[in-house]
Amino acid sequence: MKILVINAGSSSLKYQLLHMEDETVMASGLVERIGDLTGKKIHKKFPDTDREIRVEKNGEVPDHRAAMRFVVEMIKDPEYGVISTVAEIGAIGHRAVHGGDWFKAPALVDDAVKEIIRKTIPLAPLHNPSGLIGVETAQELIPDVPNVVVFDTVFHQTMPEKAFLYAVPLNLYTELKVRRYGFHGTSHKYVADKAALLMGKKPKETNIITVHLGNGCSMAAVKKGECVDTSMGLTPLAGLMMGTRSGDVDPAVLAHIAEHRGMSMKEIDVLLNKESGLKGICGMNDMRDIHEKADQGDRLALLALDMFCYRIQKYLGAYAVVLGRLDAVAFTAGIGENDAVVRSMILSGLDCLGIELDKERNIGRSKEDRLISTDTSRVQAWVIPANEELQIARETAAVLNP
Numbered sequence: 001m002k003i004l005v006i007n008a009g010s011s012s013l014k015y016q017l018l019h020m021e022d023e024t025v026m027a028s029g030l031v032e033r034i035g036d037l038t039g040k041k042i043h044k045k046f047p048d049t050d051r052e053i054r055v056e057k058n059g060e061v062p063d064h065r066a067a068m069r070f071v072v073e074m075i076k077d078p079e080y081g082v083i084s085t086v087a088e089i090g091a092i093g094h095r096a097v098h099g100g101d102w103f104k105a106p107a108l109v110d111d112a113v114k115e116i117i118r119k120t121i122p123l124a125p126l127h128n129p130s131g132l133i134g135v136e137t138a139q140e141l142i143p144d145v146p147n148v149v150v151f152d153t154v155f156h157q158t159m160p161e162k163a164f165l166y167a168v169p170l171n172l173y174t175e176l177k178v179r180r181y182g183f184h185g186t187s188h189k190y191v192a193d194k195a196a197l198l199m200g201k202k203p204k205e206t207n208i209i210t211v212h213l214g215n216g217c218s219m220a221a222v223k224k225g226e227c228v229d230t231s232m233g234l235t236p237l238a239g240l241m242m243g244t245r246s247g248d249v250d251p252a253v254l255a256h257i258a259e260h261r262g263m264s265m266k267e268i269d270v271l272l273n274k275e276s277g278l279k280g281i282c283g284m285n286d287m288r289d290i291h292e293k294a295d296q297g298d299r300l301a302l303l304a305l306d307m308f309c310y311r312i313q314k315y316l317g318a319y320a321v322v323l324g325r326l327d328a329v330a331f332t333a334g335i336g337e338n339d340a341v342v343r344s345m346i347l348s349g350l351d352c353l354g355i356e357l358d359k360e361r362n363i364g365r366s367k368e369d370r371l372i373s374t375d376t377s378r379v380q381a382w383v384i385p386a387n388e389e390l391q392i393a394r395e396t397a398a399v400l401n402p
């Protein structure tokens with residue numbers, strides 16, 4: 001079966017067409033700056049594993065419908081395409097950010113499912129509308145092919161009440177759905193399952209802490225293959241320090257800022273989401289720039305780096321206790337995969353957790369999954385490149401062939 005994976009953001013749309021027999025990527029691409037005159041459209045075809053043919057077609061992309069039209073045209077294109085008709089596509093898998101607690105599993109799209117996705121919009125007003133637009137344009141342009149929605153929150157739905165409830169009046173949960181949901185679920189599941197496989201075990205035989213460090217950062221405590229706690233909350237603002245997001249702060253800070261700066265809650269929300277985190281401390285949010293400055297001895301860059309790693313260590317300690325027995329820690333996403341210095345700052349000196357970092361393995365660069373702990377380390381440490389598209393495709397296939 002061939003599965004088309006669509007990840008529609010507010011101004012971008014990424015796609016991959018996968019052949020599920022051997023889980024290979026046949027084609028992939030990206031449309032950026034949707035709604036802009038300077039839209040960017042890139043399509044790649046992979047005739048075999050080590051060869052790619054790339055085509056870039058820039059120009060205005062007025063809306064998501066135009067972006068989806070580009071996808072359909074390119075995958076069928078006589079020169080750059082990989083199929084002759086869209087009827088060859090067995091299913092379309094869509095990424096959606098927030099499934100609230102309505103969705104405990106990926107969902108086969110019908111009118112009722114679309115109606116529930118509409119209900120989730122207040123929980124993720126920036127993200128969920130584009131997910132829904134992705135589904136609707138796919139239904140319009142690629143008719144008669146089933147659509148499945150895979151939510152970022154679903155993997156975390158196994159958290160027990162003690163982990164997902166906030167200690168606030170319970171009616172805020174029952175009436176307003178205020179609770180911890182967690183995000184990056186597709187990534188955490190992929191990495192936890194892969195780490196188990198790499199250790200020669202089944203997911204249900206392992207306890208793993210997954211550490212997703214990209215533009216957004218989150219961690220999950222995965223016990224016997226199921227998430228029991230995660231660092232993000234009602235929204236992706238909670239938990240770790242991120243590029244521009246604060247992560248955890250004392251909630252009273254908000255009222256304090258409102259009173260002393262005269263800011264509205266909306267302005268404070270922007271402050272915590274866009275002006276905080278690494279950027280708030282040292283003015284930069286890309287980890288590569290921060291390293292460049294830190295290497296020159298810049299105090300604030302060093303401080304930001306220190307704070308970033310310290311917060312992750314605190315969550316590691318907490319989740320090791322939550323899990324009881326820890327088998328592995330697995331890093332993924334832009335920083336997690338590429339930044340040996342950050343991994344070393346996090347994992348060095350963690351004998352108390354049974355983690356012994358192998359310095360040589362840690363600095364080795366590769367796009368492959370790799371062990372970075374010593375052979376004698378009681379707890380293994382892994383780097384596992386993220387592959388959310390493959391996970392979405394797998395989950396889409398599983399919905400159709402349970």
Ligand code: AMP
Pocket residue numbers: 213214215216243285286287288333334335338339
């Ligand atoms: P992602 O959201 O997974 O695409 O990750 C994006 C982030 O990864 C960027 O903001 C960078 O800070 C970080 N990143 C990417 N490459 C590197 C690298 N070689 N070293 C350190 N950080 C990196």
